Amino acid sequence: xxxxxxxxxxxxxxxxxxxxxxxxxxxxxxxxxxxxxxxxxxxxxxxxxxxxxxxxxxxxxxxxxxxxxxxxxxxxxxxxxxxxxxxxxxxxxxxxxxxxxxxxxxxxxxxxxxxxxxxxxxxxxxxxxxxxxxxxxxxxxxxxxxxxxxxxxxxxxxxxxxxxxxxxxxxxxxxx
Amino acid sequence: xxxxxxxxxxxxxxxxxxxxxxxxxxxxxxxxxxxxxxxxxxxxxxxxxxxxxxxxxxxxxxxxxxxxxxxxxxxxxxxxxxxxxxxxxxxxxxxxxxxxxxxxxxx
Numbered sequence: 001x002x003x004x005x006x007x008x009x010x011x012x013x014x015x016x017x018x019x020x021x022x023x024x025x026x027x028x029x030x031x032x033x034x035x036x037x038x039x040x041x042x043x044x045x046x047x048x049x050x051x052x053x054x055x056x057x058x059x060x061x062x063x064x065x066x067x068x069x070x071x072x073x074x075x076x077x078x079x080x081x082x083x084x085x086x087x088x089x090x091x092x093x094x095x096x097x098x099x100x101x102x103x104x105x106x107x108x109x110x111x112x113x114x115x116x117x118x119x120x121x122x123x124x125x126x127x128x129x130x131x132x133x134x135x136x137x138x139x140x141x142x143x144x145x146x147x148x149x150x151x152x153x154x155x156x157x158x159x160x161x162x163x164x165x166x167x168x169x170x171x172x173x174x175x176x
Numbered sequence: 177x178x179x180x181x182x183x184x185x186x187x188x189x190x191x192x193x194x195x196x197x198x199x200x201x202x203x204x205x206x207x208x209x210x211x212x213x214x215x216x217x218x219x220x221x222x223x224x225x226x227x228x229x230x231x232x233x234x235x236x237x238x239x240x241x242x243x244x245x246x247x248x249x250x251x252x253x254x255x256x257x258x259x260x261x262x263x264x265x266x267x268x269x270x271x272x273x274x275x276x277x278x279x280x281x282x283x
Contacts, residue, residue: 017209019203019206022203022206023199023200023203026198026199026202026203027195027199030193030195030198030199030202031192031193031194031195034193034198035190035191035192035193038193039189048198051198051202052198052201052202052205055202055206056202056205056206056207059206059207059209060207060209117185117189120185132186133186136182136183136185136186136187137186137187137189137190164179164182167177167182167185168177168182171177171185172177
């Protein structure tokens with residue numbers, strides 16, 4: 001979606017409550033948001049529910065979106081918070097890493113997420129997995145990841161460093 | 177494993193997720209959104225605007241006050257209370273009417 005179109009749809013959705021305008025935004029961002037949440041949860045149905053919750057929250061709070069930020073960054077931030085809230089709830093009975101691992105091999109979008117990749121992601125802590133996915137898969141720069149995770153850039157770099165080391169170790173050990 | 181190989185693993189697993197009705201279902205599930213401002217704020221603005229305009233109309237012609245306001249701004253002087261009241265009254269009224277129109281369009 002072109003930037004002027006995006007700004008127009010955001011303004012129409014925020015000021016006039018235009019659902020049609022908002023549907024253009026959902027259509028444009030459903031794929032990256034669902035992909036991001038799917039790789040965080042390794043559960044297609046759950047990621048669909050969390051993505052829907054993300055867009056519902058975006059709809060309700062779109063008036064608080066500031067044009068200085070990118071809409072995609074704002075949306076990823078909501079998605080991360082939705083995931084984090086869910087993960088916190090899930091941790092009362094299970095750690096998320098365990099939950100992530102237990103769900104493997106889950107149904108996957110288009111059935112093409114390899115078990116190896118999902119298992120490799122499961123060895124990472126939540127913040128490491130989030131930072132790695134945003135950086136390597138969603139092509140987000142460190143500054144924006146820091147805004148999404150609401151932490152300093154140095155912390156993001158640490159997550160990325162540890163994530164790289166863990167994944168490199170995992171793959172180099174010939175998948176354990 | 178180097179940076180390039182690591183990036184390739186992620187890139188290889190980066191797939192477009194097909195919509196399959198997700199957008200339609202999500203948009204149809206959107207709740208009614210509360211108004212940007214509570215209605216009492218609109219009411220308060222209208223009351224303030226009407227009070228300002230009443231104050232002005234009962235003391236001096238509005239056109240004269242607007243002329244004085246423009247004149248004092250042009251001369252970088254402090255405008256009179258009357259002309260400020262006209263200005264505030266008109267702006268507030270326009271804001272309240274504009275906001276009500278946006279709200280009506282949303283409803």
